[in-house]
Amino acid sequence: MPIPPRRRTPFGPRLGAVSVFAACLALLSPAGAEAAARPAPHPDQALQQQLEGLVRAPGGPPGVVAVLRDGRGTRVLRAGVADRETGRRSDPNDHMRIASAAKAFSGAVALSLVDRRYLRLDDTLRERLPRLPRAWGSVTLRQLLNHTSGLPDFAQAPAFAATLGTDPRHRFDSRRLLDYVADQPLRFRPGSRYQYSNSDNIAAALMAEAATGVRYERLLEASVYRPLGLRHTSLPQGYRMPRPYLHGYDVNPPSPAEDVSEALSTSGVWASGDIVSTPVDMTRFVRGYAGGRLYGHDVVREQRRWIPGAASEPAGPGRNDAGLALFRYTTRCGVVLGHTGNTLGYTQLIAATPDGHRSLTFSVTTQINQAMKPDLLQELRAVQENFVCALLR
Template sequence: MSPRPRRSALPAVTVLPAVTVLLAASLALAPAGGAAAAGRDGHQDGDRALRARLRELVERPDGPPGAIAVLREDDRVRVIRAGTAEVGTRREPRAEDHMRLASAAKAFSGAVALRLVDCGLLGLDDTLARRLPALPADWGAVTLRQLLDHTSGLPDYSRAPEFGALLNADPHHVFDSRHLLDFVAGRPLEFDPGTRYQYSNSDNIAVALMAEAATGQRYEDLLASQVYRPLGLTGTSLPSGYRLPRPYLHGYDVQPPAPPQDVSTRFGASGAWASGGLVSTPADFSAFAAGWAGGPLIGDATRAQQRAFVDGASEPAGPGTNRAGLAIFEYTTRCGTVYGHTGNTAGYTQLGAGTPDGRRSLTVSVTAQVNETGSPDLLAHLRAVEEDFVCALLAP
């Protein structure tokens, strides 16, 4: 990579009071149980139905051992759960349990980038040639905008045979996260930038590298200053190793009739980095989902650019009809529209979404990997459950 420029001044951090209250409320309510939290808000009957929907998922032979959802409206929080946080125990999933966010981490790298756009340190039309001249010249015309909405054409490093071979030989292999694109540096773009949508893990690696080049600061530090502190997130981190902070939701490989296999720490995070390496909690993820979907995390002009949608689904697809914006997806359901991101990795599948005003948010986290390739029927079931939760979120 090219030498880093001198450190640039970044915008001051302002903690959002409503989200800070949300975080405290989430943690306070979580141990009390979903029914108790629901009863305080007058949603007991509706939450009983939602809990039954989660229970249907975890009771499937191929279902995740645990599931937890967090719904918030302003400072009111409802925590709904089913199953167990760890097979062989009776411990329920809790809002302060750590978990892998998988590709929902792409929304965080998008948040860093758009905060830098807001303060003029990055431009959506900045190119790789300008910001990262050490990358292949053939990729030079790709813009930050195209990286964020997956229309860049960058080949996906995570599909490179050399990357897969290293991971198969040692799942805990520590990659140089800032050189993950080296695995595909000899390959041309897969299509002309901006001409079509193709989800690629390479995109958000390049986004993080552009943010570092623009500021002279490490991406991990930018996450702290531009996302964690403004939103009051205290349980979110970007590790390089395979361990998870305790307590954590155990993630499983579910292949019936064999018993679920714990894969929580099977893989290290360095090979995913800005594309999927984040660890968070349901409480933090809910706070982020609200701030990212709406509210003052980014300015109105940047928000308008973020919501210039193209046809394309998140991975895995979220509820309803999906369209892709700048590190955010539009999910149009039978009950209305929310904005957010999904993710899946070994042991975990995530949805985080919120309303355009940032007043309401929803997260659904399950402790197994669910996607179209491995479990299409289970994914269809999960998406239907997610849509029911969206309807509950948007209900008056």
């Protein structure tokens, strides 16, 4: 469908599922005079050792890639392999599933449209998507983006799980995913509490389509990919991964690690977790997104109205607070903004300073979350915090 006639175009030149480290490493340093005489390890060496520790941990990922970028350049640290069968080393240009970090992309599309007055943060589902259940009608775009909507999570619906269990590569109609929970009421009064839900970003993407008459895939291209120079990022509907890619694994000792990179169709997550990208592209994205390059100061200010203690899934480093499709991670060394994600075979963290000048992209090739691997998640978050400290020092 053609882009509707422009008022203030949302594509102007100003745009810039089934579902883990530090400058401060005192615990690695022996005490006493003997320690004082021994030279301290290079910071990157200490970070590298921590990546290797994650790979060796029980249930740990076969591969880890971390990209740190600041005003002095880019550092890439990696451990393990991209492909256990061939032994190939990972590369920052390898493709990967970014899981719920894709929610930042649907947030970017929606907020870009708010900036250009195609949408308002107070627009409701009743106004924009009247076909959805009447009981959901008062939910606003703002509540979708900060996960205070109360929408039931379609990914937890028994019928959705049954379809996926019978045919993991089933081709879903992505725009009908909310039908799986259309018979359910809201979980709570909209705006009254925080609860992370995959349904929120599906509804936000549908609102963007309704407001513009343009398919979400095209909105992504015009509002995010092109302005930020993302050349290897896509929203596929099938299960195939573009080559080359970081293989994702299901790691549950004592069973051997199983390659699950192409086990699932991504049509079942769409705007809540479908995107495939690379560490290089995700670095570009988070610097622009967290840095507020995609919309004006008024929208940035609204995006950064934080809900204290509201965590991403999985939780990121330090204390987590939720904004609009963005999280604030307050570490012992300072603050970064970003998003996390996990899905079968992959766990992601993307983060940048509020000005976008320094960034961290941290990708591991197995699923790590509180429900499945709580101890490993705790270790992962500690390592991620040490990387943030290395970035900010």
